[in-house]
Amino acid sequence: MTFLQIDFPALLVAVLAALAAALVGNILVLRRQALMGDALSHMVLPGIVAGYLISGSAHSWALVAGALAAGLIGAGLIAAARRLGGLDPATAMGVVLTALFAGGVLMLELSNTGNVHLDVEHALYGSLESAIWLYPNVWTDIFDPAGWAELPREAPLLAGALLLLGIAFLAAFKEIALVAFDPDYAAALGLPGWISDLLINAAAAIAVVAAFDAVGSILVIAMLICPAATARLLTNSLAAQVWASLGIAVGLAVGGYGLGVWAAPALGAPAALNAAGSMAVAGGAALGLAAAWRARLNRRRGRVLPG
Amino acid sequence: MAGDIWAALTLGAGYNAVVVMLGLAALGAAAGPVGAFMILKRRPLLADAVAHATLPGVALGFLAALALTGDGRQPAFLLIGAAMTGALAAGAMHLLKDGERIGEDAATAAALSVAFGLGVALLSLIQALPTGGQAGLNAYLLGQAAAMTGQEAWVGAAVGGGALVILTLLFKELSQAAFDPVQAAAQGMPVRMLDLVTSALMLALVAAGLRAVGLVLILALLVTPAAAARFWTDRLPRLAVLAAIFGAGGAYLGAGLSAALPGVPTGALIVIILSLVFAFSLAFAPRRGAIAAGLRRLRLRRLLARRAALASIAAGAPPGDRRLAQRRGWIDGAGAATPAGLAAAALWAREDTLRARYLDNRPEEAGRIAASERPIWELLPRDVIAELERSGA
Numbered sequence: 001m002t003f004l005q006i007d008f009p010a011l012l013v014a015v016l017a018a019l020a021a022a023l024v025g026n027i028l029v030l031r032r033q034a035l036m037g038d039a040l041s042h043m044v045l046p047g048i049v050a051g052y053l054i055s056g057s058a059h060s061w062a063l064v065a066g067a068l069a070a071g072l073i074g075a076g077l078i079a080a081a082r083r084l085g086g087l088d089p090a091t092a093m094g095v096v097l098t099a100l101f102a103g104g105v106l107m108l109e110l111s112n113t114g115n116v117h118l119d120v121e122h123a124l125y126g127s128l129e130s131a132i133w134l135y136p137n138v139w140t141d142i143f144d145p146a147g148w149a150e151l152p153r154e155a156p157l158l159a160g161a162l163l164l165l166g167i168a169f170l171a172a173f174k175e176i177a178l179v180a181f182d183p184d185y186a187a188a189l190g191l192p193g194w195i196s197d198l199l200i201n202a203a204a205a206i207a208v209v210a211a212f213d214a215v216g217s218i219l220v221i222a223m224l225i226c227p228a229a230t231a232r233l234l235t236n237s238l239a240a241q242v243w244a245s246l247g248i249a250v251g252l253a254v255g256g257y258g259l260g261v262w263a264a265p266a267l268g269a270p271a272a273l274n275a276a277g278s279m280a281v282a283g284g285a286a287l288g289l290a291a292a293w294r295a296r297l298n299r300r301r302g303r304v305l306p307g
Numbered sequence: 308m309a310g311d312i313w314a315a316l317t318l319g320a321g322y323n324a325v326v327v328m329l330g331l332a333a334l335g336a337a338a339g340p341v342g343a344f345m346i347l348k349r350r351p352l353l354a355d356a357v358a359h360a361t362l363p364g365v366a367l368g369f370l371a372a373l374a375l376t377g378d379g380r381q382p383a384f385l386l387i388g389a390a391m392t393g394a395l396a397a398g399a400m401h402l403l404k405d406g407e408r409i410g411e412d413a414a415t416a417a418a419l420s421v422a423f424g425l426g427v428a429l430l431s432l433i434q435a436l437p438t439g440g441q442a443g444l445n446a447y448l449l450g451q452a453a454a455m456t457g458q459e460a461w462v463g464a465a466v467g468g469g470a471l472v473i474l475t476l477l478f479k480e481l482s483q484a485a486f487d488p489v490q491a492a493a494q495g496m497p498v499r500m501l502d503l504v505t506s507a508l509m510l511a512l513v514a515a516g517l518r519a520v521g522l523v524l525i526l527a528l529l530v531t532p533a534a535a536a537r538f539w540t541d542r543l544p545r546l547a548v549l550a551a552i553f554g555a556g557g558a559y560l561g562a563g564l565s566a567a568l569p570g571v572p573t574g575a576l577i578v579i580i581l582s583l584v585f586a587f588s589l590a591f592a593p594r595r596g597a598i599a600a601g602l603r604r605l606r607l608r609r610l611l612a613r614r615a616a617l618a619s620i621a622a623g624a625p626p627g628d629r630r631l632a633q634r635r636g637w638i639d640g641a642g643a644a645t646p647a648g649l650a651a652a653a654l655w656a657r658e659d660t661l662r663a664r665y666l667d668n669r670p671e672e673a674g675r676i677a678a679s680e681r682p683i684w685e686l687l688p689r690d691v692i693a694e695l696e697r698s699g700a
Contacts, residue, residue, distance in 0.1 A: 029409075034416040035352055042523065084597040085589045087534060094351045095534050095585055098527035102578035105449055105524075109572050124448065125427050218359070218523075219427065221420035229413045260428060271435030273428040280424020287417055291403050298405075 004141070007261070009133035009152050010275060014253040016158035017211035018223045018279070022249035023165050024207040025228035026242050027200055030180035035090060036075075036201065037224040039097040040208045041217050043074030045104030048123055048212070053111055058122065059153055064209055071205035074100050079197075126216030128257075128275040131155075154213045161210035165203060169242070177238050215276035226283030227252060233290040248286060256282035315567035316560070323460075324566040327452050328559055330460035331519055331577075333467030335528060335558030338512050339550030340474055342529035343536065343543070344505050347485045350411065353397065353506070355526045356419040358513045360396030362426025362522055364388035365447050366433055379433070382459050382518075385447075390514040396422045397506065450521030450574030452562050459518055466515035470508045474547070481505060482543050519562070520574035527578040528554060535585040538592035557581040610680050614655065620644050621652035658682050661695045668698075 028034050047070025051063035074096055081092040108123075131154060135147030148156075169176065178186045179196045187193055204224070211220045231245035260278025265271065311320075318325045345351045368388025373379035396418045404414035430444060446454055474481070484491045484501040492498045509529065516525045532553035536546050561577030590597055616626035616637065625642050626632040633640070637648030644652070661683050666673055676686055684692045 029413045032410040032412050034410070034412040038352070038355065038416045038419060081589065084600075085534075085538065086595070087537075088346075088349060090349065090352045091346050091530060091534050094355065094526055094530035095582065098524055098531065098578050099582035099585075102524055102527065102575040102582070105572055105575040106579060109570060109575070216427075218423050219420060221416050222424055225413055225416045225420065229409055229417055232408050232413075264432075269432055269435070270437075271432070274431035277424040277427030277429075277431065280421050281428060284417065284421030284424070287403070287421070288399075291405070291409070294405070294408070 004136040004139070005134055006132055007257070008136070008142070009155065010128050010131045010261075011254060011257055013131045013152060013154045013158060013214045014128055014257060014275065014279065015250050016155065016162055017214040017220075018227065018249035018253040019246055020158055020162040020165055020207045021211050021220060021223035022227035022245045023162070023169055023242070024200075024203050025224040025226075026231070026238075026245055027176060027180055028204060028224060029228040029232055030238075031183070031200070033200065034225050034229075035093055037204055037208065037221050039074065039078065039093040040071045040201070040204055041212070041220045041224075042097040043100040044068075044071045044205075044209055044212060044217055045101050045123060046070050046107060047073075047104075048217070049104050049107040049111070053107070063213075064157065067209040067212065068205055070100065070104075071209060072202065075198075075201040075205070079194075122216075123212070124216045124218055125274055126212065126214050126219060126276045128214055131214070154210075158210050158214065161206050165207060168203065173239075180238070215279065219276045219280050222280035222283045223249065223252075226280070226287050230283075230286045230290040233287075233294045252279055252282045252286060256280070311567040312564060315563040320563070320566045323455075323457050324453075324563075326457045326460040326464070327455050327519070328562040328566065330463035330467070331452065331516075331562040331573075332555045332559040333464045333471070334512060334516050334519075335467070335532070335554035335556070335577075336551045337467040337470035337474065337508070337554075338516070338528040339532040339536070339552070339554030340547035341470065341505065341508050341512060342531075342554075343533035343547050343550045344481060344485050345509060345529060346533050346537070347482075347543075348502075348505070351530045352415055352526070353400070354509055354513060354529045356400060356415045356422075357393040357397050357510055358517070358522045358525045359419045359426075360422035361389035361393045361514060361517055362423055362447065363429055364390065364392030364426075365444060365517070366426055366429035367392065369433060369444060370429070373436075382456070382462065386462065386514050389447075389517055390510055392422060392426075393510050393513060397510070446521075447517050448521055448523065449572055450517070450519050450524060452519040452565060452573035453569065455518055463515045463519065466511050470512060471551075473504070473508060477501070477504065478544070478547070486543075520577060521572075524574040524578045527581055528558065531578070531581040531585050532557065535581070535588040538588040538595045553581065553584055557584060606680065614659075617652045617655035618659070620648050621656045654682075658684075661692065664695045664698055665691075 025037070028037050044067040047066035047068070048063050050070070051060065051066030052058055054066070055062035077096045078089070078092045081087050081096060082089060085092070087095070131152040133147075133151055135150045136142050141147055175186070175191065178189070179191065179200075183193060183196065186196065207224065208217075208220050211223060215223060227245040227249040228241070230248050231241045235241040235244050256279025257275050259282055260273035260275050264273045264278075314320055315324060318328070342351065342354070345354060365385050365388055368381075368384040368386070369379040371388065372381040372384035400414045400418045403409055403417065404411045433444065480496060481501055481504065484496060484498045485505070488498045512529070513525050516528060520528055533546070533550040535553055536549035539549055540546050557580045558577050561580050562573055565571045565573040565576050588596065593599055612628055612631055616628050616632045619626040620632070620637055626638065629638065629642065632638045632648065635651075636645060637651055639645050662676065665676065665683065665687070676683060679686055
């Protein structure tokens with residue numbers, strides 16, 4: 001029954017992480033703010049390290065709180081660099097994200113506490129491999145609430161984040177569509193740009209922070225962008241895009257896991273590949289196929305001259 | 308410890324450390340101006356994607372070297388692999404963004420994370436190999452100049468020096484193509500070729516700097532010095548030189564300090580130093596800095612308040628800002644205008660009239676005189692003032 005105890009919890013965490021990230025990714029892709037996901041996923045590092053140093057454990061809520069704080073501080077610093085320095089957004093992001101990431105690395109290396117559980121790999125590659133759930137012995141045990149307390153910590157955290165983001169999405173779907181497609185009109189209707197920016201950054205930070213533990217701080221970007229961008233290429237309405245992105249997210253998590261953990265060893269690799277990395281590769285493959293399909297469609301409709 | 312640091316910074320930390328410091332300074336000197344061009348073209352984060360995308364190349368280079376020579380850690384293989392996948396990712400980005408559904412931002416983020424994921428998956432494969440594992444490959448992630456060999460540092464110095472030479476030779480063409488590509492193309496310049504030169508220089512610097520700075524932070528070497536230099540000048544040649552100085556200085560200082568302080572990661576240290584330079588520039592630069600801009604706004608607000616108060620006095624009404632008017636002695640305690648206040652108001656009324664007449668004649672000069680604290684007769688030649696005085700009569 002190793003599937004239930006090793007693969008199932010890892011898949012559960014991966015699917016939840018992919019769903020939470022994909023949901024927010026839809027807004028980022030439509031608003032052309034995908035790089036904010038890039039910046040956020042780097043900027044959380046000092047917060048993670050600070051949370052670790054304060055709590056002394058790599059599995060503590062302090063890490064999550066620290067990451068969230070660092071993400072929001074970073075977003076604030078980017079806004080400040082843009083306003084005070086008159087920099088364009090991408091330059092401000094580049095400066096701030098490298099500064100905060102470097103701060104995190106420096107803290108990590110200088111706080112070398114002999115028994116370091118929070119190594120660089122954990123923060124960058126995630127720890128999907130260490131997600132285990134010893135409780136279930138047969139399938140029906142999954143639904144036994146008595147065992148839920150033993151779930152890997154990431155699972156309830158991600159489920160909570162997903163629930164929060166899902167409710168926010170359903171409640172504010174009309175506003176999100178407005179802000180995504182016509183921010184000027186939204187501002188004219190009384191939803192100023194900085195408020196929607198703040199809310200979107202907060203939502204992205206929640207998704208990034210909840211998912212980094214599972215897939216690592218950089219690979220989160222793949223979960224944010226690939227499902228939403230793939231869905232954007234395949235669909236023509238926001239609702240369809242969001243639902244498609246969620247389906248694609250599940251497919252990528254399961255497909256990537258199968259690719260790296262089951263298929264690669266069967267094909268002769270000496271060991272299972274890093275699961276989060278494999279999921280990112282699956283995301284790239286899906287996005288590439290969708291882009292090729294869209295390009296062919298555009299050519300056939302005569303919207304783009306061939307060659 | 309202070310002695311160690313001083314020794315390191317004055318090139319006394321041993322041959323290897325000196326070569327590493329000079330090599331990194333050369334890389335930093337070239338990365339500054341190249342970053343300035345990347346910012347000018349409004350895609351500074353292309354470097355981020357390319358840098359992250361070098362990870363699978365490093366892993367593939369390791370595997371190729373292992374298969375061909377029996378030892379995976381061959382700098383040339385790793386460097387070439389890094390440059391190849393970095394270039395591939397840039398190409399994939401170009402194909403992916405269609406300008407309609409997938410923006411440049413989504414293409415950048417997707418290329419960055421997917422390539423990084425492939426690298427992570429390949430590294431986990433290498434780790435499982437029986438031959439020595441991935442010893443040293445992690446240094447490419449966060450950079451560790453202390454572990455660099457002299458040969459690797461010489462490669463860095465050569466790439467940095469070569470890039471500087473190319474930049475100097477092509478500076479005029481590159482800046483023209485970056486500022487106004489349409490105009491440059493109309494003049495028959497190979498704009499796409501020059502575009503490619505900038506990107507190739509960026510790619511070479513990223514690949515050469517990986518070992519020391521790491522693939523996450525190499526972005527800072529390109530973007531931060533140029534962003535900091537932007538606060539000090541509006542002219543591209545000066546911007547490029549200043550960015551080169553910042554880049555070289557930060558890299559030299561960071562490499563020297565990390566040579567003297569074992570266990571301190573070079574890349575992170577360099578980036579922190581560059582970020583401090585940026586923060587200082589943002590705050591204190593004389594004209595474009597945040598403090599200077601804030602003071603300018605404050606002075607302007609005071610000037611406008613003074614003018615409003617004088618306008619009220621001139622019109623015989625009590626000024627809106629009584630505290631200001633009283634402090635200046637323009638009104639007495641009861642709110643009535645003092646002789647000094649009336650005189651100041653009369654002077655202001657005359658200036659206001661002249662200003663209005665001048666702007667009627669020369670509206671395009673509005674920016675020059677509107678925000679100045681000095682009265683208009685100090686700004687304009689005497690004969691122009693005399694003309695203005697006459698024109699109303």
